[in-house]
Amino acid sequence: MDSATIATMKALMEWEGQRKAPPPGFPKLPDVPAARYTSAEYYALEQEHIFRKTWLFAAHLDEVPEPGSFMRWNNAGDPIIIVHGTDGVVRAFYNTCRHRGAPVVTADKGCARRLVCPYHAWTYKTDGTLVGVPERQDFVDLDMATRGLIPVRCEMFGKLIFVNFDDGATSLRDFLGPIAEEWEEFGFDKLRLAARHSFDLACNWKVAMEANMEVYHVPFIHPETVAPLVDAKRNVNHLYPGGHGRMLAPPPREMQRESVRALENAPNWTAIETVGELGRTHTQSYTIFPNWVSPLSNYFVPPLIFWPTSLTSTRLELITMAPDWGDGEAPDLWTVPDETSPSGRAMARLIQEDTQFGEAIQRSMESRGFRSVPLSYQESRIYWFHQHCDRMIGVDRVPPDLRVEQAIGAEWVSPNDPRVALMEQNAADLAMTG
Ligand code: FES
Ligand SMILES: [Fe+2]
Known part of the structure; x- marks a missing residue:
């Protein structure tokens, strides 16, 4: 981020802290229909038109580190393998x-020069080509060239491996849009995978994810964990094309982030030296459509990924990526040791705070006591995400009683930001009257 942009962001955060109402011209957000969280019909539309057509984070290169390495990956439903080819290319196949x-691969992970169906x-071959068929003479006219493993689109951002079931999808780079550039300072090509654990939650995936798409809740459910780091009032949200979003907030005036860090016991944290001023001193978090939320700082890139496992259940993956920590213990931002759990880990307090109401909210949503969701300007990233869900599905395919209005127009979507002109006008007005 250049220094002019940093100055504008800082001014915007101050302006957000002082405004008495949503910015003039920002639309009043219509209620989000409750049935979007409880309707089997809407769930089926999401599965078909969102999860089958968008880029999904699947793995880190450290999980398939060398030529011949492979891993199974089932988070999006269909059984997939990710294979680091002997030619060095990482691919995905059914x-x-x-x-x-x-199943061609029956182990969760492994390394082989050939994949042999048991x-x-x-x-x-590791590029999917069929090269061996026992008793081949008994198959009449078998064209081996057309019987390779069926590929799934697979592209990388640094060491991160994404897949997309839609052969006609745009490239991962285009999908990320301006975010790809904003992320350059975090060195995704150098980050190691430090921790990856998953937990099952008893609520719709959107209920779980939306707890991480606004900072309105921070003072109330995170008084001791997040609130000391994040001044929610001075938070500024940005909406990006493609349903993505970002929050950026300064630390509270009375407590500086560095002093909070010093209190935390983190003996082996290594900093990402290329991260700029805001990444070092502020809190920012990116929502990547449809199911990735991650704060990015100069110490960690720790995404939370939300996988629908049914209409009313979600698998939450808690991942920590970090620069090389040497021989010490790998950092894990989101989980803690727990001998009573089968995986040996439990969700850290901050994650427990964010997930604590999911199951009860889901039950409420299924009751007649829940009608629709009024969202505030502060929660605009959630609304923007819903708008994009309907756009991916195709607005006309969504039954009218399940639809959200396309209320937020392109004028509020990055790089457009009417708040900058409004803020400058306010400052000019103040100078005139002062
Ligand atoms: S099913 Fe794989 S070789 Fe027959
Ligand atoms: Fe939270």
């Missing part, structure tokens, strides 16, 4: 043998 559909030993 884990489905082209003979009779057996059923009848059809054999594939």
Whole structure:
């Protein structure tokens, strides 16, 4: 971020802290229909038109580190394998043998020069090509060239591996848009995978995710964890094309972030030296459509990923990526040791605070006591996300009683930001009257 942009962001944060109403011209957000969280019909539309058509974070290169490494990946439903080819290219395939559909890979992870189906030993190269069929003479006219593993789009941002089930989708880079550039300072090509754990939650994936898409709740449910770091009143939200969003907030005036950091016991944190001023001194968090939320700082990139496992259940992945921590213990921002849990880990306090109401909210939503959701200007990232859900599905496909209005116009979407002109006008008015 250049120094002029940093100055504008700082001024905007101050302006947000002082405004007495939403910015003039910002639309009143119509209620979000309750059934978007409880309708099997809407869930099916999400599955078909969102999760099958957008880029999804699947893995970190450290999980398939060398040529021949592979891993299974089932978070989006279909059985997939991610394979680091012997030619160095990382690819994704359906884990489905082209003979009779057996899984080609049965281990969660491994390393091999060839992938051999355990059923009848059809054999594939790591680029998916079918190269071996036992008793081939008994198959009449079998064209092996057309029987390779079926690929799934797979592209990387630094060491992060994303997949997309839509062969016609735009590139990952275009999908990220201006965010790809904003993320350059975080060195995604150098970050190691430090921790990856998952937890099952008893609520719709949007209920779980929306707890991480606004800072309105921070003073109330995080008085001791987040509130000392984030001045929620001076938070500024940015909306990006494609349903993405960002929050940026300074620390409270009375407590500086560095002093908070010093209180935390973090013996082996390494800083990402290229991170600029705001990443070092402020809190920012990016929502990447549809299911990634991550604060990014000069110490960590720790995404929370929300996978729908049914209409009313979610798998929450808690991931920490960090610069090389040497031989010390790998940092894990979101989980803590817990001997009583099967995985040996439990959600850290901050995550427990954010997930505590999910199950009860889901039950409320299924009761007649829940009608619709009024969202404030501060919660505009949530509304923007819903707008984009309907756009991905196709607004006309969404039954009218489940739709959200496309209320937020392009004039509020980055790089447009009417608040900058409003703020400058305010300052000019003040100078005139002063
Ligand atoms: S199902 Fe894979 S070889 Fe027969
Ligand atoms: Fe929170």
